[in-house]
Amino acid sequence: MDDKALMEDLLLVVKGNCGLYLDGTIESATKSVHKAFGDVLDDTLMIQNELYTKMADKGWYPTETAEQKQINKVVKQFAPKN
Template identity: 55%
Template sequence: MGDKNLMENILLLEKGVCDLFLHGTIESSTSSVHQAFSTALHDSLGMQDTIYDMMAEKGWYPAEQAEQKKIDSVRQKFSSQQAN
């Protein structure tokens, strides 16, 4: 297994962990449990961000720059929906 494949797998696992911690935070029944899940979620999001940055730096997770025209179109669509 190459480094790129390994990093992709780690990133997918970390995203899954973030999802579990998010649901744990939302569904927690006490403030202490909520705080524990919330802290774990925050830490996991930081790890996910670090992994993403490492992959992007190596060109393994390319991101495309959105065209300004498309951004403006989406912004207009959602601002008109909020006005209604």
């Protein structure tokens, strides 16, 4: 397994964990459990960002710049209706 594939796998696992920790935070019944899940979620989000940044720096996570026309369309779509 090459470095790119390894980083992709790590990123997928970390993203999945973020989802689990978010659900745990939302569904927690007590403040202490909520805080515990929230703290782990924050730490995991930092790890996710580090992985993403390293992958982007190597060109392994390409992104596209959205055209202003596309942005305006989405903004209009989700704007409150009067």
